[in-house]
Amino acid sequence: MFTKNLLITWRGLWRNKTYAVINLIGLSAGITACLLVAAIVLDELSYDKQWTKANRIYRAISVNNRINGSDRFPQVFTGLGPSLKKDFPEVEDYCRMSVYGDRLKIGNNSDGVAVQTLSAESSVWNFLDFQITEGNPKKFVPGYANLVITEKIKQQYFRGQNPVGKIYYNMPEYGDPQPYLVTGVIKALPVNTHLRADVILIASYRPKDDLLAKEEYGTFSTQYLMLKPGTDTKNFSKKINAWYAKVTAPNKPGYSFQLQPFEDVYLRSDFAGVQSVQGSMRNLYIFIAVAALLLLIACFNFMTLTTSRVFSRMHETGVRKVLGASKPQLMSRYLTESLVFFSMAFVLAGLLSKLFMPYLETYIGHQLVFNLYGFGFVWLAVIAVLGMSLLTGLYPAWYLSRPEPMVILRSQATTGFKLNWLKKSLVVGQFVISIGIIIATLVVHYQLSYLDKADVGFDKNNLIKLSFNNWGKNAEVFKQQLEALPGVETVSIASWYPGAGAGYMSTEINVPGQSGKIQANYIRGDADLPAVLKVKLTNGRLFDRNLRTDVVDFDSVMRSDEKRADELMHSRPVIVTDYTVRLLNLKLNNRVANVEGIPVGVISNFHNESLHFGMKPCIIRAEKLTEGYILIRLKNNHPGNSLTSINTLFKATYPEKPFLYEWINDVVNAQYQNEAKLKQLFFSFSMLIVFLACLGLFGLITFTAQQRVKEIGIRKVLGASVANVAALLSADFVKLVLLAMLIATPLAGYIMSRWLQDFAFRINLSWWMFGLAGAITMFIAVITVSTKAIKAATANPVKSLRSE
Amino acid sequence: MLSLQHISKYYQTGGNKTFVLNDLSLDIDQGEFVSIMGPSGSGKSTLLNIIGMLDEPTSGYHYFMDQPVHQLKEKQRSALYKQYIGFVFQAYHLIDELTVLENIETPLIYQNIKGAERKALVADMLDRFNIVGKKDLFPAQLSGGQQQLVGIARALIGKPKLLLADEPTGNLNSKQGEEIMELFKKINKEDGVTIIQVTHSEKNAEYGSRIINLLDGRIESTTTL
Incomplete structure (x- = not known):
């Protein structure tokens, strides 16, 4: 029976190639997307699960309770781990480690080789599993930082x-x-760890770093604790916080600590900027949702396309029933068909996903660890295919085996089949999803272009940044030489650059008329910084390098006369933003204790942080600097040529230093990298989803055209034009798409306005975005429908009206 | 073999009943060859469908092989007609996706007959109808007459006691029609299969042993030949 059904299905495929191809394309596209997303999701979920002790390791998190709405960050006082180990039997070990980008003088390149370095102390061997292939790196050699390289290096x-x-x-x-x-030398570290690195640098800490200061000052570092098996983490964190209150007594502690499970570090860390390898649960959910939608649409399509063939199937079903077939026998015949389709689609999807995997890995930015083509997965696939084809095929099978034999026995069989509510809701569902995702794509697109074009208060174009350096005695000369280069407009040495966070330091200050403190950011550069950034002066003056007050060398004053330095510090000229002036009620040239300095200039608001964040008070200080970044404003023409001459000058002045530069434009845009990726994702998926939805629509219009073939014939005989008939057939679908628009608009509107909440500065959702999404969808839908509708309308009525 | 008593079939349209069959009674014995004639809308096909248990009367008594069909459940009815009745249609109603051999075989599959036995039975039937050479062709590759031949072979494969034919020659030319009628006669005589056919053709009706004329859902006249 089964083999017979297989054979018949196979013949049917060849007989109805268009139907088979459309169905296969739809299904395999949906399944391919699912496989790709499954690869990502399983990969993301696999992070840091491979370490044998992972379930006992925790990262220590600090909570700064002194700020309104406390601030969490994944670093703690350097002395916390050692002190905890000393005082708590639950702590088996601690390890201070973090990953950073270093540069090794190996190989032939004069700028060395950039390596991701896992800097850790010796206990790392106890925490993580490594396979040593050469040497005895577990034995720490004092006097040097010990470098353990991977085989690849x-x-x-x-x-x-x-x-x-x-x-x-x-x-x-x-x-x-x-x-x-x-x-x-060790074997490579796994890719799926948040501690992804090329080398391990093992260093020892000074004994004084192991102490915890009662007054709560000191260095912060990323720390991991390994607890003894069976420790109740919740109780233990309560215990350590109670213990820490005793350390700081009689003062109330300004910090408290939390323990973050090691396996959560990759996906569940929403701390900015400190972790180079980071995923996000939210993106994972978006991925899963998109894949589920695609699969859902693909399955909808299969159902509508299959049931739409009820007319060509009605005859077969009727004959078989007359010949004695029972309903289960008929259903098994149609279920076999869906099994065949799903199996073929799955195999096709397997191949396609393999083809797309490299692109996916480029998109993700790293290799995927999870193997889609392993033995275990094939089993999973077999189960998935069986389950999906059964679930999806059941309805069409039931539907197709419904016709009573009477239908075929009556020669002028009029049909009892209508586009029922189920099919209608399937269509509406598909188009709700399509329109929704198009709206999402549009909103992301416009928000991104808003971010790109937004007035950030400075000119981010034609601006480059040289990496942080101690420029030494030559600093001033080098700067002047740079300024003298033909393509260079202005140059500044600064300890901050746009995209490097809010500022070089921040303090918590009181706001008049408000309880609690708020964070204010300081930006520091030489007197030329405001000019190089091209900020807009609204009142007062910018810094002037010819004014003595604007070029104080605080470092040297501090060394000779601390008291004088303090006095100078508080009376130094500063430039503030409009927002700061209004918030803190500042007056030009009036000394204000709150901001440490005398405002001499007011500039229009400028976004030192990404537009995700709201305005905060921002204060710009100037002083003579010999170390910091160098910001270079280039003239509009030929920035490429200028780079070459800057490089030459750099190498001539600092032959030992690597020449590393970045375009500020790129740095600023990188702040929106996640959003750009999201846009890319939405764009490709929205195309796919609309395509799939149209396939389904095509199936349905085929169904309707067949159903109404006699009606069309009669109308044509009575004088209806092609346009009349095409409009008649399309009208129902246009209504459905309109309904979908009505449903999708508030839904997508709500979700996207939630998404926009992530940005302190954002576009307003406006009606035309929804209108545009609807129009795009409607346009595509009408084209899909009308190709078939026109074909049906131009058919010769004599043919359709001729009875058997 | 078959007894219909006071069979009526009507549709309620508004306050009126439209009768398709009106208090019709009919007995048919084993081995008869009955032709049903009558103008369009006289209820010929409905009568045939009721006999074939594909349609149900609104009221009346229906006995087949001594079983009260009007009291049987759907499943039992279906088992009864699977065992005893074969159908032949005007439009042949072969399954396009199946070869000649497979079309003929299909009823046997639904009667749960084993593969080897099925093969033997089908081979016999192909042989008998002289269509062995066409067994691997699809219906679309055959002429109308050949298709109807396959249709009849398929109807006979389950060794039915009763063959129901709804205008079996309606789509054929007169020569092909004649051949089919000869075949019917032969089946009736040699195999003792009871045949009831609906026809418009006086000439074809005369192949039967009895002609029943229907008008407005009643038997107008019966002619025994």
Whole structure:
């Protein structure tokens, strides 16, 4: 029976190629998207699960309780781990480690090799599992930072050499090169860890770093604690916070601590900027939702397309019933068909997803660990295919085996089949999704272009930044030489650049008429910084490098006369933003204790932070600097040429330092990288979803045209034009799409306004975005429907009216 | 073999009843060859469908092979007609996706007959109808007469006691029609299969042993030949 059904299905496929192809394309597109998303989701979920002790390791989180609406960050006082280990038997071990970008002087490049470095203390061997292939790196060699390289680095840069036991230097952007002793080689670290790195640098901490200051000052570092098996984490965190209150007594502690499970670090950390490898649960949900929608639409399509063939099937069903077929026998015949379709689509999707995997990995930015083509997955696929084809095929099978044999026995069989509510709701459902995702795409697009074009208060174009450096005695000369280059307009040394967070430091200040403190940010550069940024002066003056007050070298004053430095500090000229003036009620040239300085100039608001964040008070200070970033404003023409001459000058002045620059435009845009990726995702998926929805629509219009073939014939005989008939057939679908628009608009509107909440500065949702989405969908839908409708309308009525 | 008593079939339209069959009684014995004639709308096809249990009368008594069909459940009815009745249609109603052989085989599948036995039975039937050479062709590759031949072979494969034919020659030319009628006669005589056919053709009706003329849902006249 089953093989017979298979054979018949196979013949049917060949007989109705268009139907088969449309159905296969739809299904395999849906399943491919699902497979790709499954690969991402499973990969994201696999992070840091592979370490044998992962379930006992926690990252310590600080909560700053002194700020309104407390601030969490994933670093704690350097002394916390050692102190906890000393006082609590529950703590088996601690490890201070974090990943940062370093540069090693290896290989042939004069600028060295950039490596992601996991900087850790020796206990890392106890925390994480590594496979050592050379050397004995677990034995710490004092006197140097111990460098453990991966096999890949060894193969790439030490071909035919043995680096173990040798010393190599790093090339820091700032400061002097440090010697590293290579103590061993390990197999590559897994990709799916938030501690993704190329090398491990093992360093020891000074004994004084292990102490915890009662007054709550000191260095912060990322720390991991390993608890003894069976420790109740909740109780334990309560215990340590109670303990910490005793440490700071009699003062109330300004910080409290939380423990974040190691496996959560990758996906569930919404702290800004400190973690180089980070995922987000929200993106994961978006991915899952999109994939589920696609699969849903693909299955809808299968159902509508299959049931739309009820007319060609009615005959077969009727004959078989007369010949004695029972309903289950008929249903098994149609279920076999859906099984065949789903199996073929799955195989096709498997191939397609393999084809798309490299693009996906580029999109994600790293290799996926999860193997889609393994044995276990094939089993899962078999179960999925069986389940899906059964679930999806059941309705069409029931529907197609419904016709009573009487239908075929009556020669002028009029049909009892209508576009029932189920099909209508399927169509509406598909178009709600299509329109919704188009609206989402449009909103993301316009928000992004708003961000791109928004007046940030400075000119982000033609501006480059050289990496942080100590420019030494040559600082001033180098700066002047840069300014003298033909393509260069202005130059500034600064300890902040746009995109590098809110400022170089921040304090919490009182706001007149408000309880609680708010965070104010300071930006520091030399006197030329405001001019280089091209901020807009609204009142007072900018800094002037010819004024003595504007070029004080605070470092040297501080060294000679602390009291005088303090006095100077408080009377220094500062430039503030409009917002700061209004919020803090500042007056030009009036000294205000709150901001440490005398406002000499007011500039229009400028966004030192990304537009995700709201305005905060911002104060710009000027002083003579010899270390910091160098910001270079280029002239409009030929920025490329200027770069070459800047590089040449740089190498001539600082031959030992790597020439590393970035375009500020890129840095600023990188703040919206997540949104740009989201846009990319939405764009490709919206195309796919609309395509799939149209396939379904095509199936339905085919169904309707067949159903009404006699009616069309009669109308034509009575004188209806092609346009009349096409309009008649399309009208129902246009109504459905309109209904879908009505449903999708508030839904998408709500979701997208929630999404826009992420931005302090955002576009307003306006009616035309919804209108545009609706119009696009309607246009595509009408084209889809009318191709078939016109074909039906132009058919010769003599044919359709001829009875058998 | 078959007894219909006071069979009526009507549709309620507004306050009126439209009768298709009106208090019709009819007995048919084993081995008869009955032709039903009558103008369009006289209820011929409805009568045939009721006999074939594809349609139900609004009222009346229906006995078939000594069983009260009007009292049977759907499942039992279906089992009864699967066992005893074969159908032949004006439009042949072969399944396009199946070959000649598979079309003929299909009823046997639904009667749960084993594969080897099915093969033997189908081979016999192909042989008997002289269509062995066409067994792997699809219906679309056959002429109308050949298609109807396959249709009859399919109706006979389950060894029915009663063959119901609704205008079996309606779509055929006169020569092909004659051949089919000869075949019917042969089946009736040699195999003892009872045949009831609906026809418009006086000539074809005369192949039967009895002609029943219907008018407005009643038997107008009966002619025994």
